[in-house]
Amino acid sequence: MRKRLKDLHSAEPDEADYLPELVELGVMIGSYRTALGINQEEMAKMIGVSxxxxxxIxxxxxxxxxxxxxxxAxxxxxxxxxxxxxxxxxxQRKWGRRWSRKGED
Incomplete structure (x- = not known):
């Protein structure tokens, strides 16, 4: 497990490595931002990133x-x-049940 985590943190990601959930989170964040009428630069300043x-993101x-x-949040x-x-x-709606708790498979 530790080796796998180390590999995840040290590897340079390519297009295939991006988690679909991370992409969906980004879309969700962009949608919320747009709904609030905030542009990317304003939001970046508000949360302390470039x-x-x-x-x-x-x-x-x-x-x-x-x-x-x-x-x-x-x-x-x-x-x-x-x-x-x-x-x-x-x-879940997009890809079906992907996440499960231990013992619920």
Whole structure:
């Protein structure tokens, strides 16, 4: 397990390596941002990242730290768990049940 985690963190991702969930999260963030009438540069400043990083987040090419994830949730005035539940709902609808808890297979 440790080797696998090390490989995930040290490898340079290519197009095939991006998690579909990360892409969907980015789309969701972009949709919320647009609905609030905030442009990428404004949101980037609000959460403490560059506009380029904001673009990568919305394209699913940038992982989020918990701090940034919590800042995004606070900006959208939702609980972080709500964003995760919405992500799960969207991904289940799109790809069927992909996530399961231990023992629920």
């Amino acid at each position: 506009r380029r990083t904001m673009t990568k 919305e394209n699913g090419r940038q992982t989020l730290s918990l701090v940034i994830f919590f800042r995004i 606070a900006l959208f005035e939702v609980r972080p768990v709500y964003l995760l539940q919405e992500l799960e709902r969207v991904t």
